[in-house]
Amino acid sequence: MAMACPSSPLPLLLPLRSCPKPLFSPSFASALARRRLRVLRAGNSAVASTTVAAAAAGDDEVAKCGRKQVISLTPELYRYLLSNVREHPILRELREETATMRGSQMQVSPDQAQLLAMLVQITGAQRCIEVGVYTGYSSLAVALVLPESGRLVACERDEKCLGIARKYYEHAGVSRKVVIKQALAADTLRSLISNGEACSYDFAFVDAEKRMYDEYFELLLQLVRVGGLIVIDNVLWHGKVADPQVKDSKTVSLRNFNKKLLADKRVNISMVPIGDGMTICRKMTDS
Structure with missing residues (x-):
């Protein structure tokens, strides 16, 4: 049985009034809202069009499922959502530094990190x-809420990125909780299994090479205990997975992976339209 998580001496979730400045500047919120809109617009438009078309065709199954769920995430609404995220000041510092880097869109959004x-x-x-x-x-968001006895194995091959991550782990005082593995993630996961760590992990988060998702998932299923969670990022892939005309290798891999998860009885799943889409998998059996 997993033990309850005691309070961390450096909590992730701080009341808004305790932060020395607003969590999100208008310019940042607008930029992030525009990015999120680009991610979700295709999916929202497709679902809305499908709902209208289904209703017009007399097929009300999709219409009934979609009427209340479809929401237009405007910049103003996303700004409001961000204003209701409690972000630790050190997480904010890391986010702001990452925003200056090439490839910063790979970072999860504050609302995603809060959910994790x-x-x-x-x-x-x-x-x-x-x-x-x-x-x-x-990983910092997770490490901040882990108990003192908790551990996070962080798999990343990029040395430059890890240098920044290490700096903020130390700044937040959580370095002792993080075990960095600089290598190909699949090799690290196989090594953990070989070291007898199968079924000993409670939680896993995947946000890496999309064409490797199936392999990562199978390896993590061996490492995570029954009842543990595996969370997969980017499962909506900018709405491309819903467009049959898009057939690049990453989109096809994600589309096939999502289809596999839907039919996989080893896990219970919930696909959540947050960020670029996340699927939360709960392991149900060792078979």
Whole structure:
């Protein structure tokens, strides 16, 4: 049984009034909202069009499922959402530094990081794995809420990105909780299995090479205990997975992976339209 997660001496979730300045400047919120809109617009438009078309055709199954769920995420609405995210000041510092880097769109959004941290807290997770660290925003969010005895294995091959992540782990005082593995993630996961660590992890987050998702998932299923969670990022892939005309290798891999998860009885799943889409998998059996 997983132990309850005690309070961290450096909590992730701080009341807004305790922060020395606004969490999100108008310019940042607008830029992030525009990025999120680009990610979701294709999916929202496709679903809305499908709903209208289904209703017009007399097929009300899709229409009934979609009427209330379809929402237009305007910049103003996303700004409001961000204003209701509690972000630790050190996470904000890391996010702002990462925003100046090439490839900064790979970083999870603040609302995604908040959800990941809450899942770790709810499950009482003590042993976690992250596949794809980038500059460390999501791993730092998780490490901040882990108990003192908790550990996060951070898998990343990019030395420059890990340098930034290490700096912020130290700044936040959580370096002792993070075990960095600089190597190909699949090799690291296989090594953990070979070292007898199967079924010993409570939580895993995957945000790495999309064409490797199936392999990562199968390896993590061996490492995560029954009842543990595996969270997969980018499952909506800028709306491309819903467009049959898009057939590049990453989109096809993600589309096939999503189809596999839907039919996989080893896990219970919930695909959540946050960020670029996240699927939360709960392992149900060792078979």
